[in-house]
Amino acid sequence: MLKKQKKLILTPEQQDSMRRAGRVNAQLMDYLRPHVHAGVTTGKIDQLVSDWTRDHGHVAATLGYQNYPKSCCTSVNEVICHGIPDDYELKDGDIINVDITTIVDGWHGDQSETFMIGEVSEEKRAVMQCAFDCMHLAIDALTPGCRVSLIGETVVPEAHRRGFTVVREYVGHGLGRQFHLDPSIPHFPNRQSRIDRLYPGMCFTVEPMINAGSRYTRSDKSDGWTVRTKDGRPSAQFEHSVLMTEDGPEILTGTQHGPQKGHVFHSAAAVSES
Template identity: 80%
Template sequence: MLQKQRKLILDATGRDAMRRAGRVNAMLMDYVRPHIKAGITTGEIDEMVHQWTLDNGHRAATLGYQNYPKSCCTSRNEVICHGIPGEEKLEDGDIVNIDLTTVVDGWHGDQSETFLIGKVSDEKREVTQCAFDCMHLAIDALYPGCSVSTIGETIVPEAHGRGFSVVREYVGHGLGKQFHLDPSIPHYPNRQSRIDRLYPGMCFTVEPMINAGTRYARCDKSDGWTVRTKDGRPSAQFEHSVLMTEDGPEILTQCQDGPHKGHEFKCD
């Protein structure tokens, strides 16, 4: 396993390429941000993502990936992840996760945000806040050479302490010239994550999916992608691409206009 991990360690050129991919992806998130409001369809969001990506000379990593049909994922309310954009309109009271991955000169930038649409319930706001806080707490806990399990060991007690659960079936991943690489980045500690280490030069995602109710999920058999909470209660997620450096973790996908660490989510 250590040999496999060494293959993921980037030199200075690779690190700069990943920084650029992260910046471009964050610019795309900021581009769509003002349009994420009641009345827009998730399909219209996808069209904006697709056109901006093409206009800027890049490629959407999700489009055609294992036959996925769209250029982004839009996961609304009880949808945990992999929601397929379509004709559904965002409504006041919704939360929706927008997940973007852009391929820039062969390198992947990957991130997601959960947006509050108008006046949402306390439960939806609180689970969104928890997902955001868990992501940043986990990133802040990392250091060069730490075990991957540091992420789950930080997230699980925080989420459980707030009365929420952590999805286990879907995890973060290594990132580079491929969309999904070793090591797997679970948001709960397990045997393998206690073995795997995060060395300087490794890129990976931290993307906790936090459920208001049970942690269990079910995949929609009709499309093979959409993953919902088993109890129908809301789920929220945030994701950043992270580069481990000799000085600690560096977030590659921080938006200029988006929420930064310490942000408090409030209803419109």
């Protein structure tokens, strides 16, 4: 197991390649940001991802990955992850997670954000806030050589304290020249995550998926990808690519114009009243 993990430790040059991939992916997220609003279709968001990525000389990692048909994932309301962009038109009250992964000179940058469309319910706002805060709390808890389980040991109590649940079927992952590498990064503690450790030079994602209701999921058999909450209540997710360094975790996919650590989300109604 340790030998397997040592293969994931990147050289300083490779770490710089991952930093560049993360920066490019974050630039794409900032480019998309003003386009994610009511009246836009999820298919249009995908087209923007495809065009921007191609025009900048990069590759959208999801397109064709295990036969996935689009250049990003767009997961609306009760969709937890892997929502396929189509002709659905975003409307006031929706929340949508946009998950993008860009291959830059062979290296992967991976992140996602959940956006509020207009005035959303307090439940949706709160589950978004929980997912965002849990991601940053988990990253901040990490130290060089720590157990992977520290992520789940941070996320689960915080989500439960707020009355929400943590998805277990879908997890974070190692990242590098391949899209998904060991170790698996669950957002709940389990046996394997108590064994695996995060050493300097390892790159991975932290991406808790938080449900407003039950943690249980159901997969759409018709498309083979879309995952929804079993009870139909909303779900939210935020994701960053993270590099473990000798000094601690370094976020590789930080945006210039997106929410920063400590951000408090407000619906459109709350903003207009303030």
